[in-house]
Amino acid sequence: MSDGITDITIIGGGPTGLFAAFYAGLRGVSCRIVDALPQLGGQLMALYPEKYIFDVGGLPRILAKDLARNMIEQGTQFGPEVVLEAEVQQLIPEDGHIRLVTPRGEFLTKTVCITAGKGALNPRVLECPGWNEHYGETGGVHTHVRQPEDFRGKRVLIVGGGDSAVDWVLGLRGIAREVTLIHRRDEFRAHKSTVLEMREAAAAGDVTIRTPYEVKEIHGDGGCVAHVTLINSETKEEDKLDVEAVVALLGFKPDLGPISNWGLELQRNTIKVSQLMETNIPGVYAAGDVVHYPGKLELIATGYGEAAIAVNNAVHHINPKARVSPGHSTNLKVFAQEEGE
Ligand SMILES: Cc1cc2nc3c(=O)[nH]c(=O)nc-3n(C[C@H](O)[C@H](O)[C@H](O)COP(=O)(O)OP(=O)(O)OC[C@H]3O[C@@H](n4cnc5c(N)ncnc54)[C@H](O)[C@@H]3O)c2cc1C
Incomplete structure (x- = not known):
């Protein structure tokens, strides 16, 4: 130059x-x-x-x-x-x-x-109460998994139906204390073989899949995620799930x-x-x-x-x-x- x-x-x-x-x-x-x-x-x-x-x-x-x-x-x-x-x-x-x-x-x-x-x-985020307050490393709401070890021993909720969501359900299995996946449809956009592997893991009780569900609200305790309110997209029934981490993998x-x-x-x-x-x-x-x-x-x-x-x-x-x-x-x-x- x-x-x-x-x-x-x-x-x-x-x-x-x-x-x-x-x-x-x-x-x-x-x-x-x-x-x-x-x-x-x-x-x-x-x-x-x-x-x-x-x-x-x-x-x-x-x-x-x-x-x-x-x-x-x-x-x-x-x-x-x-x-x-x-x-x-x-x-x-x-x-x-x-x-x-x-x-x-x-x-x-x-x-x-x-x-x-x-x-x-820019990752897509959930438009729900509690997201902004808890988004980030300390609050427990994430849009990426940087290190699987960050989730060791935690109850983790993964939200999404694509490759990243399904891959991380499998990737965090055995590291997180519990892994629950919710998706608003029963069909997943992810690769067929990984969806099959995930369904087998769910049948074996290693992970939980809940469809058709969405997150209605994220609740915290002392600035960290404590539980979420889920809503069934069809019946509109609500449910409470105790979690220490929410990972929304909704693409960007x-x-x-x-x-x-x-x-x-x-x-x-x-x-x-x-x-x-x-x-x-x-x-x-x-x-x-x-x-x-x-x-x-x-x-x-x-x-x-x-x-x-x-x-x-x-x-x-x-x-x-x-x-x-x-x-x-x-x-x-x-x-x-x-x-x-
Ligand atoms: C989950 C996932 C899995 C994938 N797996 C594979 C795979 O197995 N094999 C494969 O071949 N591909 C895979 N891909 C696709 C692959 O990652 C992309 O094709 C590749 O990253 C494209 O590289 P790139 O350098 O063109 O763009 P990017 O990797 O997107 O990099 C673009 C960079 O430009 C920067 N930027 C944007 N705008 C500006 C600006 N105005 N000023 C300054 N900086 C800017 C961004 O910050 C970014 O760092 C995958 C993608 C995803 C999301």
Whole structure:
């Protein structure tokens, strides 16, 4: 960065953004990663750090937090500047560069790679009395399971019908004193095999499933959850359940937030890109869950390929004499392993 203007600024430090940072370093351009969250890793760290991932090439099975740690090591090895807790609010194309406005200051950059995933990761919450008073680590109402050990010996109520809810019913079995799942329907959106495993665990008395139920009110004692009032969605009968923790796993609201106002061509909550991962704004590329093109799959593996395409084309945009193709890492001087070694 010779003139105070970074070559590539990556908006979003999830797996796609981290791989983009790796490629920026490999190509020898200056790079900055900006993320709204206090940590790198995107959805892997914020939503499912303790879940195993099975579909990343070369890694038969890896915990999301371990993949995130590896990606951070790989993505930051060339020393990009990392700016956390800095949601990018404005992207303003100016003469010869782009200005990014964040609560942590303004940054000038020649190109941008937007890898903002689903935007700000705001979990859905329960709209019921008692939620706000008890939400957080100390109150006992959660929207994530960060460490299963946090729930050891507790009576836990899990609310939801998707993969996260069913996975954590099974994940907390044997750790929590009691695990109860409520869902407003008797059908679950989760993977069939895990639903079957959960139903078997319920039949064995290891966990309890109650449907169709919703939480009507959360009651506390001394600032901590003590019990909840449940309501049967069909009969409207109410019931009391003693619990020390409520975990609402209801997904999160896809919301691009400020990105919707940057003049990008959008399709619902995604940015339209070309085959080169270009957006409609010159110098602004995008990759990962945030993009849309025909045939798009929202997977970590897809994001890796898109990040490589986006960054290598951004390098060519900055310096048209630079080739788009990065070459093979096995033969690159930057890794001190040239052909024949
Ligand atoms: C429960 C669950 C299980 C999953 N399991 C798998 C799996 O097994 N295999 C698989 O391939 N995929 C899986 N996925 C999907 C996978 O996690 C996503 O495809 C992947 O995280 C997308 O990476 P990304 O870097 O594009 O976006 P994200 O991981 O969403 O990261 C985007 C980052 O951008 C930041 N950001 C957003 N807006 C701004 C802004 N304006 N300014 C600054 N920062 C911003 C966010 O804070 C976030 O850190 C799973 C997802 C979930 C929810």
